[in-house]
Amino acid sequence: xxxxxxxxxxxxxxxxxxxxxxxxxxxxxxxxxxxxxxxxxxxxxxxxxxxxxxxxxxxxxxxxxxxxxxxxxxxxxxxxxxxxxxxxxxxxxxxxxxxxxxxxxxxxxxxxxxxxxxxxxxxxxxxxxxxxxxxxxxxxxxxxxxxxxxxxxxxxxxxxxxxxxxxxxxxxxxxxxxxxxxxxxxxxxxxxxxxxxxxxxxxxxxxxxxxxxxxxxxxxxxxxxxxxxxxxxxxxxxxxxxxxxxxxxxxxxxxxxxxxxxxxxxxxxxxxxxxxxxxxxxxxxxxxxxxxxxxxxxxxxxxxxxxxxxxxxxxxxxxxxxxxxxxxxxxxxxxxxxxxxxxxxxxxxxxxxxxxxxxxxxxxxxxxxxxxxxxxxxxxxxxxxxxxxxxxxxxxxxxxxxxxxxxxxxx
Amino acid sequence: xxxxxxxxxxxxxxxxxxxxxxxxxxxxxxxxxxxxxxxxxxxxxxxxxxxxxxxxxxxxxxxxxxxxxxxxxxxxxxxxxxxxxxxxxxxxxxxxxxxxxxxxxxxxxxxxxxxxxxxxxxxxxxxxxxxxxxxxxxxxxxxxxxxxxxxxxxxxxxxxxxxxxxxxxxxxxxxxxxxxxxxxxxxxxxxxxxxxxxxxxxxxxxxxxxxxxxxxxxxxxxxxxxxxxxxxxxxxxxxxxxxxxxxxxxxxxxxxxxxxxxxxxxxxxxxxxxxxxxxxxxxxxxxxxxxxxxxxxxxxxxxxxxxxxxxxxxxxxxxxxxxxxxxxxxxxxxxxxxxxxxxxxxxxxxxxxxxxxxxxxxxxxxxxxxxxxxxxxxxxxxxxxxxxxxxxxxxxxxxxxxxxxxxxxxxxxxxxxxxxxxxxxxxxxxxxxxxxxxxxxxxxxxxxxxxxxxxxxxxxxxxxxxxxxxxxxxxxxxxxxxxxxxxxxxxxxxxxxxxxxxxxxxxxxxxxxxxxxxxxxxxxx
Numbered sequence: 001x002x003x004x005x006x007x008x009x010x011x012x013x014x015x016x017x018x019x020x021x022x023x024x025x026x027x028x029x030x031x032x033x034x035x036x037x038x039x040x041x042x043x044x045x046x047x048x049x050x051x052x053x054x055x056x057x058x059x060x061x062x063x064x065x066x067x068x069x070x071x072x073x074x075x076x077x078x079x080x081x082x083x084x085x086x087x088x089x090x091x092x093x094x095x096x097x098x099x100x101x102x103x104x105x106x107x108x109x110x111x112x113x114x115x116x117x118x119x120x121x122x123x124x125x126x127x128x129x130x131x132x133x134x135x136x137x138x139x140x141x142x143x144x145x146x147x148x149x150x151x152x153x154x155x156x157x158x159x160x161x162x163x164x165x166x167x168x169x170x171x172x173x174x175x176x177x178x179x180x181x182x183x184x185x186x187x188x189x190x191x192x193x194x195x196x197x198x199x200x201x202x203x204x205x206x207x208x209x210x211x212x213x214x215x216x217x218x219x220x221x222x223x224x225x226x227x228x229x230x231x232x233x234x235x236x237x238x239x240x241x242x243x244x245x246x247x248x249x250x251x252x253x254x255x256x257x258x259x260x261x262x263x264x265x266x267x268x269x270x271x272x273x274x275x276x277x278x279x280x281x282x283x284x285x286x287x288x289x290x291x292x293x294x295x296x297x298x299x300x301x302x303x304x305x306x307x308x309x310x311x312x313x314x315x316x317x318x319x320x321x322x323x324x325x326x327x328x329x330x331x332x333x334x335x336x337x338x339x340x341x342x343x344x345x346x347x348x349x350x351x352x353x354x355x356x357x358x359x360x361x362x363x364x365x366x367x368x369x370x371x372x373x374x375x376x377x378x379x380x381x382x383x384x385x386x387x388x389x390x391x392x393x394x395x396x397x398x399x400x401x402x403x404x405x406x407x408x409x410x411x
Numbered sequence: 412x413x414x415x416x417x418x419x420x421x422x423x424x425x426x427x428x429x430x431x432x433x434x435x436x437x438x439x440x441x442x443x444x445x446x447x448x449x450x451x452x453x454x455x456x457x458x459x460x461x462x463x464x465x466x467x468x469x470x471x472x473x474x475x476x477x478x479x480x481x482x483x484x485x486x487x488x489x490x491x492x493x494x495x496x497x498x499x500x501x502x503x504x505x506x507x508x509x510x511x512x513x514x515x516x517x518x519x520x521x522x523x524x525x526x527x528x529x530x531x532x533x534x535x536x537x538x539x540x541x542x543x544x545x546x547x548x549x550x551x552x553x554x555x556x557x558x559x560x561x562x563x564x565x566x567x568x569x570x571x572x573x574x575x576x577x578x579x580x581x582x583x584x585x586x587x588x589x590x591x592x593x594x595x596x597x598x599x600x601x602x603x604x605x606x607x608x609x610x611x612x613x614x615x616x617x618x619x620x621x622x623x624x625x626x627x628x629x630x631x632x633x634x635x636x637x638x639x640x641x642x643x644x645x646x647x648x649x650x651x652x653x654x655x656x657x658x659x660x661x662x663x664x665x666x667x668x669x670x671x672x673x674x675x676x677x678x679x680x681x682x683x684x685x686x687x688x689x690x691x692x693x694x695x696x697x698x699x700x701x702x703x704x705x706x707x708x709x710x711x712x713x714x715x716x717x718x719x720x721x722x723x724x725x726x727x728x729x730x731x732x733x734x735x736x737x738x739x740x741x742x743x744x745x746x747x748x749x750x751x752x753x754x755x756x757x758x759x760x761x762x763x764x765x766x767x768x769x770x771x772x773x774x775x776x777x778x779x780x781x782x783x784x785x786x787x788x789x790x791x792x793x794x795x796x797x798x799x800x801x802x803x804x805x806x807x808x809x810x811x812x813x814x815x816x817x818x819x820x821x822x823x824x825x826x827x828x829x830x831x832x833x834x835x836x837x838x839x840x841x842x843x844x845x846x847x848x849x850x851x852x853x854x855x856x857x858x859x860x861x862x863x864x865x866x867x868x869x870x871x872x873x874x875x876x877x878x879x880x881x882x883x884x885x886x887x888x889x890x891x892x893x894x895x896x897x898x899x900x901x902x903x904x905x906x907x908x909x910x911x912x913x914x915x916x917x918x919x920x921x922x923x924x925x926x927x928x929x930x931x932x933x934x935x936x
Contacts, residue, residue, distance in 0.1 A: 043601045091519030112518035113527025113674040121541045190782050247764035312604035315626035378879040378899035382872050405877040
């Protein structure tokens, strides 16, 4: 009995091993041949990209493959998943060598030790300064920037031939145009959209965090105080007048503008694709307060994993292949966001719309990349939305409660 | 294959019976092949835990299917294996994480934290030039760098600081030959890239001058380290200030005056997460409200879906109704749709100003379906009713069709009316069949994260609370929020796991009690 079990198991295992084994020798031989034909194929790179940029990175990767003989594997991921997956997978050694990402992830990435610094060397000067600054922390650069994005005021020139100077001008022009909405700005229902509303807020002198001399933020909340309260009051008034509404989602805003239901929409270059049959101009967001309306600028770039076993290749690929004007222009064409490399950005600025966004971006402020920012978003948007919708009867009180709640969350 | 048949035939005369055994051998061989593949993969990846589990499972599988003493196991082994891997292991791992501080700032092992801190604090010396660099190999196989600085070639290794190398050849600004060293080609450099990236060639005998390192094997820069790690003592030292950081119990390097370095690692913290879960005063008020709503939501969802499902099942069970099949098929449609998609669609349809419900059905009324606390709760229950009744309809239809007709006949003879028959016969018999499913439906709805997340996102927010929680949040969506998995707070997997364990216990206890109660029902039949 016992012997028969052993015999049968041994038989089954032998069969299994034979099955495994039969495939292997030929595979090994092929691999050997490969290695001798292409002597430098001793490393491989894994790069995480999102759908929009996949093709552009693929092109650069193929060029790099032919040049260096290294395999570059492009893995397509949802942009929203990359941040959490990178944090979770890098420590296990399963993460990629390189990933695309936004600069505001940097604080969390360095705190968790998942990104490695990149030395751009003299190439740093080839980039638009704000893009490298955004990826800089304590004097170390952690990412290779490739695109800068910010919002601005997109204007339908048929309905409003002149760029408005102030917010009131814009509303007046919008009403004169006789369209359904005087202007459009998106909001994610009762979760609000503080990112899109930020230029209005800065015009009241209420930035989210205190800024250092070099443009980096320190975790001291600055949304409160007189400026913040003035902004809150303004939001309440505008909500009551119906100029702002939390029911206008991104899709509704884009659709209404594309149908010519409003001469203005506050939005980014990613919207332009849907407005192809309109005559457009891009202007600075008009300020309702007495200070300039500065939107956030976000920088997209590539991070190198701290646990990459191919650090040499990863750095070589980024610094020497992805920072070329060709690669940056290809990424621009894929994503529509103005390139971070000055040479590529200049070329892209032939398009007046791109130039318009770039001009607004020049006076914009970088989105904070400190980890504390995570605790701000959820309170911020909901409070703005409740003020606009009139749910919060007293805007100033609601705003002050938000400030103390955020302070409580920051601990 | 042929070998299997041969042996099978030969053995068939003895202990084994022919064709069936051959099939068994082949199937087990397939399982073993997959298993061995998994073991090899685990071996290559160095995952010893997985390797041990695979070997144990393989041995168990072979033993169970070749012995004659484990007949019941032959049936339940596959199920048991999946239960172990997908349930027991997951619960066990969650339990383990609940006692650690895994989360933001404690993302990995100490070794990786040390690496990250050292890398983050190694700075390029300001205004130091970019040096064209070549990787070279010395006589003893040690690596070195040859760099061109101001037109002169210097070469050095980890042991020997950079020194002038007379007689070196420079081509297009890059060193191509150094006497006494071999210039490595790109392929060899890539093969040894770990050594290359970790190589530091001191600029001079004085360590404070910094050292040359490279990230791409083409250009070198002079770097200085602000932090140094003393492996023997396990401490970090800041070379600019001389402050020594020692590891503390929280998994961070801490200086004597309590200052910590940013990157930490994962350590076991005992029951601290459970204490945090119930100790934060800001959560005390919302927690009670959310707990009550979770129970109300789970119970009401089961009751409403069951009531509607049963009612429809009885209606469509009536033989006099024409076209029953068509209706039944239509009834099941909501069930065929993915829940998250349906919830997302509903959230659009219930939009106050632009939703179909208000605009088309109610003629432009501005009813705040998702933004008023009570209406939002009603909407959640309503959408869940729409999503859930087909399931109840299905199981009730099945149960109704299997009820014995003679009982009804007896009831009719005894003079029972419709209501009496339903109350005393249909209902109890139906409950016997469906009660376990109702309990599992309760457990499912208790943790119905998808619906809440997609429909309301927990909103509208509590006006009086200082935490980002809302009127339709249930416990599981609160956990998601509190532990920062949605990005609104620093991520804390330890806390999330601790809270999940608490929910697991609550649901487990309720289900256990409920199952005990249903046993009484079974005595009816």
